[in-house]
Amino acid sequence: MIKVVAPMAGITDADFLNKVIPLGFDVATLGGYSLDAPTIEASRKIIERGRKEFDFPLDEIFSHIEGEVASIKKFNSDVKVSANVRATTPQPIIEVGNINDLDIVEINCHCRQEEILAIGCGQEMLKRPDLGDFISEVVDNVSCEVSVKIRANVDGVDTLKIASIIDDAGVDYLHVDAMKMGVFDADYGLLKEICNNVQIQVIGNNSVNNKLNAQKMIETGVDGFSIARGVISGNLDFNLSDF
Numbered sequence: 001m002i003k004v005v006a007p008m009a010g011i012t013d014a015d016f017l018n019k020v021i022p023l024g025f026d027v028a029t030l031g032g033y034s035l036d037a038p039t040i041e042a043s044r045k046i047i048e049r050g051r052k053e054f055d056f057p058l059d060e061i062f063s064h065i066e067g068e069v070a071s072i073k074k075f076n077s078d079v080k081v082s083a084n085v086r087a088t089t090p091q092p093i094i095e096v097g098n099i100n101d102l103d104i105v106e107i108n109c110h111c112r113q114e115e116i117l118a119i120g121c122g123q124e125m126l127k128r129p130d131l132g133d134f135i136s137e138v139v140d141n142v143s144c145e146v147s148v149k150i151r152a153n154v155d156g157v158d159t160l161k162i163a164s165i166i167d168d169a170g171v172d173y174l175h176v177d178a179m180k181m182g183v184f185d186a187d188y189g190l191l192k193e194i195c196n197n198v199q200i201q202v203i204g205n206n207s208v209n210n211k212l213n214a215q216k217m218i219e220t221g222v223d224g225f226s227i228a229r230g231v232i233s234g235n236l237d238f239n240l241s242d243f
């Protein structure tokens, strides 16, 4: 079972990840980072209204990520490092995917902040008619593994169809925030359907903050699970080594 620290903008930097990796994580996710002018501008607007975000200018972001990867590898050489990223075109994502020692580049098709949606990024990517081509272009031009992080149950989006497009695009991981509006638990039924329909590795996400929920997630057939809010305290109430 692959255990992943999920990305949290403004929080999951190398210092934070180095503190929580020893809890037993196999993959540590940096970011999310904005990589081009439109996404960087959107991030700044999000910061202006008081939400946490990483804020790096275009001429620093790539070397910053490289430095963060090196800081994690220095203390946790066995962990895979992933970078969750947002951009309006594949090119900057490809640049991150060729950073030395980065193991996974994760395309963010998940963010739902209105400034990101307004430029067609985050979960709005799920509505792009060329989503498969966008992802394939990244896959074909990077030296590391590729993950795509999606939000499930987005209005007007058929999650199973999207999972199949991502499967066909040749990525290594499909990372699913199995959120369901109005429910304080993951959509385990949908995760099970996704796992039955795709060949690639599925990382399930949402509400893994106790042992019972971790077990329910695993029973859907996922290859791994990720945790965001549950690691902020650095103090989960179960042992990752139990799974």
Ligand SMILES: Cc1cc2nc3c(=O)[nH]c(=O)nc-3n(C[C@H](O)[C@H](O)[C@H](O)COP(=O)(O)O)c2cc1C
Residues within 6 Å of the ligand: 006, 007, 008, 009, 011, 031, 032, 033, 084, 108, 110, 111, 149, 177, 205, 206, 207, 208, 226, 227, 228, 229, 230
């Ligand atoms: C403060 C905060 C920031 C987040 N930032 C990102 C992000 O930058 N990229 C992303 O893909 N998901 C982001 N997420 C979503 C989490 O990775 C995760 O999908 C979500 O919180 C559900 O998982 P959980 O129940 O384990 O927290 C963020 C979540 C929180 C709470």
